[in-house]
Amino acid sequence: MTTAPASAAPAPPQPAPFEPMPLPRALGYIAASLVIGLTQGIAQGFISTNIPxxxxxLGATTTxxxxLMAAxxxxxxTMPLLLIKLRAEFGLRRFAEVAIVVYLAVALMSFAIFDLRSAIAAQFFAGMASAPLSTLAFLYILEPLPPAWKLRLGLPLSLAAISVGPHLARVxxxxxxxxxxxxxxxxxxxGLAAISLALVYLLPLKSPPRVKAIAPLDLVSWALISLGFGGVIVGFxxxxxxxxxxxxxxxxxxxxSLGCLTLAVMVELNRSAPLIDIRWLVSPAMLHLTITLLLFRLILSEQSSGAPRMFQALGITQGQLVPLFAVISAATVLGALALVPFMKPERVPQFHLVALVLIAAGAFMDSHSTLDTRPAQMMLSQAMIAFAGSLFMAPAMMRGLLAAMARGPNYLLSFVIVFISTQSIGGAAGSGVFSTFINHRQAYHLQVLREDLASTDPLVMHDIATRAATLLAQVPDAALTKAQAVAALAQDASGQAYVMAYNDAYLVTFLVAVAALSALLLHIWRDWLAAWWSRASSSSPLAVSPESPK
Structure with a gap:
């Protein structure tokens, strides 16, 4: 049994007439969206920021x-794959109320954590409970906006609230x-969960008619996809x-994990009403969008896994990073606001061009870091990258949403799966690849530096003697001061190796961004040539119409 062809796809339902909302109530819905988006983003950032x-x-090692992060x-x-079906079957209002109550209950459960096992279980349920919040943040900001502003204003602001949460957590x-x-x-x-609960009950969402949406094979496909996604996340x-x-x-x-995902694809390809439309997802347009989202998520790992960990290796504390991430948070919001006056589907390539230029410039600036580099010196480059992230994400999601809604409501879930997999799994994969590259390059640079720091080298001997003389006033034992000087030199070499490794990673990010920029320019040039050739052919005097005499 195969999926119905694209021509047989049902026409999207006509939206209900828009009813203007009083301004104070509309502002309340927008505020609810921002609070809910920040709630789930900050909760995730608290864990990733404070692992040590x-x-x-908890009396555990960092490893x-x-x-906790994987849990x-x-x-x-994986939960959003099933939540869309649950929302359609049980109603939007009940979905919102139950989701926020569960999130509050999980937040209360966190006070019962007493060891690593209970913490892992609590984080698993916290991830499960926070999964609906991104959807709620998006739905709440769409509720009061007229159709012309739903994607133009609502989409950038809701994504900014979700994206800025992890940065604010560091602040x-x-x-x-x-x-x-x-x-x-x-x-x-x-506290955030309690505020969100109050807002959800005070400002209910309109519920469309409920429909029977969940089929038994949906649960089978969801379980296989969840196992596959979960294994990949744990691995990275x-x-x-x-x-x-x-x-x-x-x-x-x-x-x-690969086997589970393969089985899920086999199940979906042989269903008349699949959970996701695999054939549509592997079409050229959707593959292009998927690769674009994944590539950009990998590039943005420079910000989440680059600068913070480099400064940690240099001995910079979390408190010293607060101004840097305050600037990154502000740049993320400003990027979203900059989209509002100009965002249209036909301008997506231009936004992506600007975003890639900013990322390439920021990564190139970061690739010149030294042992003396401090957060204040990276504020401009990191702000450029954060601004670029907002410029890229909302237009890309708008294009995918419009493509899905044009084909019918069943395709919306397929696009949501693409977006979730590229962002969640892409984020974990990007961080894993970045960390793996750093570890490999740090070991290489450290080996080279140790070979250069041979004890017979006159410059090295002079450096050790200078350090030992400085310590001699505090420690009279000459042998001990020499040992401390050698240890300090080795520590400096290790720090230098880390900085060189991060510079290599920043440079690779720059090269990838330049390569993506070149590919995008070629794509735009190809489209322009095709449009020019079409206009030239249609206006050519040599063109002969079918009715013209021969």
Whole structure:
């Protein structure tokens, strides 16, 4: 049994007439959208930002605490696949109310964490509960806006609220952690969840008619896709930490994930009403969009996995990074606001051109870092990259949404799966690839530096003697001061190797952005040539119409 051809796709239903909403109530819905979007983004950022501190509170190693991030991301990436069906079957209003109540309950459950196992379980349920919040943030901002402004204003603002959350988490985490540790983060998460709960009940969403949406094979496909996505996320989160070749189960896990995704594709291809339309997803237009989203997600890993970890290796504390991430948060919001006056489907390539230029410039600036580089020196480059992220994401999602809605409501879920997989899995994969590259290049540069720092080198001996003389006033033992000087020199070499590795990664990001920019320019030039040739052919005096005498 095969999927119905594209020509047989049902026509999209006609939207209900728009009813203007009083301005105070409309502002309330927009505020609810922003609060809900920030709630789920900040909750995710709290974990990724504070893994070392959380590990200390739980009495675990940083490697063990990394499972918290994997536990949060797995349901966060897979639950939206099923939630769209649940929303259609049980109604939008009930979906919103149940989703936010579950999120509040999970936030309360976090206070019962007492060891690593309970923390992993709590983070798994937190990821599951936060999955509907992105959808709610989007729906709440669409509710009061007229049709002409739903994608033009609503989409950039809701995506900005969701994207800025992890950056804001880095801004407020140092103050919240303080002397209370992880408890302060739980209180903040609970407070945001309570505010979101109140807003959802005070400002109900309009529910379209409920329909029977869930079929038994939908659950089978969802389970297979979830297992596949989950295995990939675990592999890319844990792989760079445990190292890919040191643990055999990583290979088996990734192979099993590929097998589950293959089975899911086989099931979907042989259904008359599939959960996702595989044939549409592998069409040239959707493949182009998927590759574009995935590539951009990988490039943006420079910001989430680059600068923060480099500064951590240089001994910069979380508190010292607050101004940098405040600037990044502001640039993310400004990028979204800059889209509003100009965003149209035909301008998507122009937005992507500007975004790639900004990313390439920012990455090239970062590739000249040294041991003396501090957060203030990277504010401009990181702000450019954050601004570019907003310029890219909303237009790309608008193009995908319009393509899906033009074919019918059943195709919307297929696009949502593409967007979720490229962002959630692409984010985890980008971070994993970035960390793997850094570890490999750091080991290479450290080996080269150690060979250059031979103890017989006169310059090295002079450096050690200078350091030892400086320490001699504090430690009278000459042998001990020499040992401390050698250890300090080795530590400097290790730090230099890390900086050189990050510079290599920034340079690769720059080259990838330039390559993507060149490909986009060629694509635009090809489209322009095709349009010019079509106009020239139609206006040529040599063109003969079928009715013309021969």
């Amino acid at each position: 501190q959380i590990a200390g509170d 063990q605490a990394s499972w 949060f991301l797995i349901p966060r990436a 407020i985490s140092p103050a919240l952690m303080g002397d209370t540790g992880w408890f302060g983060l739980h209180v903040m998460t609970l 989160v844990i792989g760079p930490i445990r190292w890919w070749t040191d643990v055999s189960w990583l290979g088996w896990l990734l192979a099993g």
